[in-house]
Amino acid sequence: MAPQITHVGAGMMTRLRIVPLALGLALGSQLGLVPLVLVIVSASLIPLGVGVPAVIGSIAMCRWFADLHRGVAGSLLGREVARPYRPIRREDNWLARFRIAGADPATWRDLCWLVANLVVGLVTNLLVVSLLLAGLFYVTLPVWWRWLPPGSDVGSVGAFRAQTEADTLWLALLGLGIWIFWIWVTPRLMWLNAIVTAGLLGPTEIEVANAQLTTRVTQLSESRAVSVDTHAAELRRIERDLHDGAQARLVALGMSLGMAEETVDDNPEAAKQLLAEARESTTSALAELRNLVRGIHPPVLADRGLEGALQALALASPAKVTVAIDVPGRPPEPVESAVYFAIAEALTNVAKYSGADNVWLRLSYTDGKLVAVVGDDGRGGASVEPGGGLHGLERRLAAFDGTLLVTSPLGGPTVVFLEVPCALTPA
Known part of the structure; x- marks a missing residue:
């Protein structure tokens, strides 16, 4: 499967813009020696006492350096590379911070990444730059070879000698082939570098599962x-x-x-x-x-179900309510009751405060969630505030892992989205 990198497009100009980034990453891979050496030296000073704060400071530098590369890798891969570190509180003393950082597997993965990046980061990124320069050198050879003194070596190592115009044309075709290869291989080299960075600096599956x-x-x-x-x-x-x-x-x-x-x-x-x-x-x-x-628990729910109960609410509303319901089954009674009262409260708020002439109510079931939408063409300006009716709806739905979202710009329209996960039983 070909790598998909959002930052690297298919065009030549897009790849050319990658070259400075690749050059910077190649340089950065070698700068990683600084925090790596500081950690090693600081660890050797632990018996003298000053090593503990020195290790903490050098680890902080490692994490800052790793954060920069996480951001670059995330932009290349099109997804966030999360920080996997265990939290360190400000009130923790030096010894507690040292113990937390030393026992954190992410700290050791950072050190492994610094070593791996010395090779992978340098090779992959320098290849992006060197292949481009090599292709440029050979493609332009027919233009400037005539100005060389006869018998001069062409190239930095004298591997080729351009004695005739035909020789330079063959070398230009070689340069064109190198360019074509560079166009194909650039996103793959950048993807390789980014995937190694994300794999070592990002959280593991166990850490993600624990966080979830x-x-x-x-x-x-x-x-x-x-x-x-x-x-x-x-x-x-x-x-x-x-x-x-x-x-x-x-x-x-x-x-x-x-x-x-x-x-x-x-x-x-x-x-x-x-x-x-x-x-x-x-x-x-x-x-x-x-x-x-x-x-x-309204008797209408037991007698006619949620659809019939909502139809009754719509008929009782002073405004004209357009109802559209598409639910292939019946939700559990507690969820049914919560959604009914939430919609009833929303319709009551519309009648009291919106001044709307037209109201619409939509109820559907999508991806295991019961979704209700109540909208009106009133004056707008509704918001979820502590102690308000919409806040009460939010709290009622939260008991079922439900969510509430309100969009209500001044001048309207106001739309209230309700979403509750549940399973349906046949009606």
Whole structure:
């Protein structure tokens, strides 16, 4: 498979621009001797005590030098070459820094790279320059050979003697062949140099896996914290609604029934009025309980699924909502509920703040993710701020590893993207 280098294109001018870079890399490969020698000398001074800070300083120089080459290799390969070093905190003392740097495998790979780059970096990059100059020398030979004194040696080592014009033409064809070879081999030589640099200076597969695992654990810890906070807030909301709503109604119902019981013999009319009030309290309590249940898990989701529930939301919206749903199955109930409430909150925000005439809702399933888009042609200016409604949506979706993205320039349109990974079951 041919190497693909984004920095090296197919044109002659692009390759010519690589020549100064190759010359600089060839020089840099030999400059790597400086930090390498400093590390060796500093290590030999460790028994004297001054070696510990000297080693740390020389390793820091190695890492700075390696960072420069990581950047060049990354630009040539078209991908970032990450720094694989273990973190060193500022509050760590000299001994702790020495221990961390010495136990870091990336430190030893840096030293191996300095040695390997002395050969690979010099050879590959000098070949790029020397092949170009050799081709230039032989291609231009027919132009300037006439000005040489008769019998003079042509070339730095006198390998060829241009006695006739025909000889110089053959050498010009040789130079043309060298140029063609240079055009073909330049990206491959640069790729070889870059791949050696990336292989030794970049993180290993184990280090990448550990970093990904650490990142994933952090994400799960944050997601769990958000889920716990959201669950606690939901419980507080349910408790508050029960205390302030249904519970108060039931207390009033009990009082009305008690008073009716006391007055039924002496004042039947008053007892009837109290019973009528009790019946109204019962109706109000039932309505509040139904609303509370809908806030926990809307019955429309259980009856009609997410598609039917979203259609009902669209019909209930004061703005004209265009709905397009393409989901070949049904997501898990917790995800279904979270997405439903998130879209309901988004549509509520549109009705309250956007002043939009037209709203669109798209729901699809792509690459294992449930994707919802809610947009409007309103005034725009929406943003995710702590304590706001959109921030609440973000926290709700984060419990399921979901994400929320809002684009809302002033003047509109506003588009809210919701994305939740999940598996579907047949509808």
